[in-house]
Amino acid sequence: MSIIAPEIEMVDRSTRSIRYLEHGWPNELCRWHAHEEYELHLITATRGKAFVGDYIGDFKAGDLFMTGPNLPHNWITDKVWTEPAPTRDMLVQFSHESVGKLAEGFPEFAQVLQLLQLAQSGILFEGFNPTFARGHMESIRDNKGAERILAFVRFLVRLNEHAEKKTLSAAKLIQPEGGSKQARIAEVVDFIVKNFSDVISVGQAADMARMTEITFSRNFQAVTGHSFVEFLNRIRIGEACGMLYASDDQIITISQMAGFKNLANFNRHFLKVKGMTPSEYRDTARKDLAPQMEPTS
Template identity: 65%
Template sequence: MSIIQAEVEYVDRATETIRYLEHGWPTDLCRWHSHAEYELHIVTETRGKAFVGDYIGEFSPGALFMTGPHLPHNWITDELDNPQPVKIRDMLIQFSQESIDGLALAFPEFREMEAMFELAKSGIEFTGFNPTFARGHFERIRNTRGAERIVAFLRFLVRVNEHAEKKPLSVAGIIQPEGSSKQARIAEVVDHITGNFSEEISVEIAANMAAMSPPAFSRNFQRITGNKFVEFVNRVRISQACFMLYSTDDQISAICFEVGFQNLANFNRHFLKMKGMTPKEFRETALRELAPKDEVKA
């Protein structure tokens, strides 16, 4: 069985703070990869499957995404539904954490975007965003240079940050330790779960770690993370299982126990509920779609 690893892409920002890129389809640029930069990405034509971290979902023309640093991603057009090449399928902008930090330092008002950038570590789809409006912003950024390009880019960032429908895609860092005392304590529990997902951890143990009663912990955990505690633990475990399914050739039963589930039936049930497919179907889909085309043909 082939093992799929994300190609690491180096983005040269020696002369430009942000990088604009567009390409058609098919192209060698469409591959499973990651990079240190954030990426705003609109698909202008074709339909297919979006792969972002452990997320697999559908995309169609006008779909707008943001990916965070080092989050693997790829958009794969369905060749049967889209048999003809297209001139421009993707328009994207890449920018660094350093640029964002510098912006917030110079202009504290931009700190209101911090929640969006934190969410982008999981990947975001801006559902319901006007595709004509979005493409117009991408074109303005493409057609300008220097300070004008930066201004156009910041204007677009403000618009996407204002958009209410931000759908998180993959499991990643949900919250930062900064903020209220309660939020910091919940963040410590989240960090513990993501680093020790295979261990048995009950609400009572987690509440004790956060120095709260179990009812108060459960209430605060759901308010801060948007997930019930047990659901979040299962999400983290399923997320890790997804990475193992396409990056190792371990047996599914072995992966089930390695990520912390106690029996295969329970693992399969939660996996199907969260991913809409079985672990076997997920592995087959990922290996088929994410493998380099020359590997598939070989």
């Protein structure tokens, strides 16, 4: 079992379709966990490290995130903050089913489903005005019944319109759906995810998608937002992240298991994708996410 296996949280939605929470820091809710619901999460105080799936990055007050179903997450305030924060987190949890049924009843709302698809990997809404974000959260908090739902829907629409959406976790990169070209690209994505450690060439992938290499490369970039090689490396790095913090295997062994035949190449791509070296990633993940051991006498 991984030393940082997430705690699974069960959310009771029997009497409400969305759940609003806010809490300070430190708090027992600040933990590495996952749940079936989507979560909109606004940081209102402190700064530190954000953990979303295999993503590790900095967060600061005003940052707004969205996480998808069963995507582990946690926000850990840096230890330079010695005074408790009365309110550090404002968050809303909701199900795919609720938004899906809304889109069924109101086709104009269906475009918001694209936002939920991105959230499978986790989203940071870069540059979203923190005052507006807090205002939306407060409106959801302060309203009841149908008015709360309207406030929530209004926030989702604004977020969907926001241009700067940064996806976070390589391990949760989603499979696109849609027309025939997208479906063929999705087949390739599925193959990559399942066979990431194998040697997979652009030519092989293009043959699988029944396209020429030029056409395949153009369509793959359009659908995934990455070139084929970039995407393959992101998947491999994502898999390596899991092995780094869940095992004591040597980094060279992990690099080979992830599909990199050259350690220097692995280190270079890892640094590019994660912003830190593999050893730094392992140290950071274990220090901040591993359960705190009681001192022994």
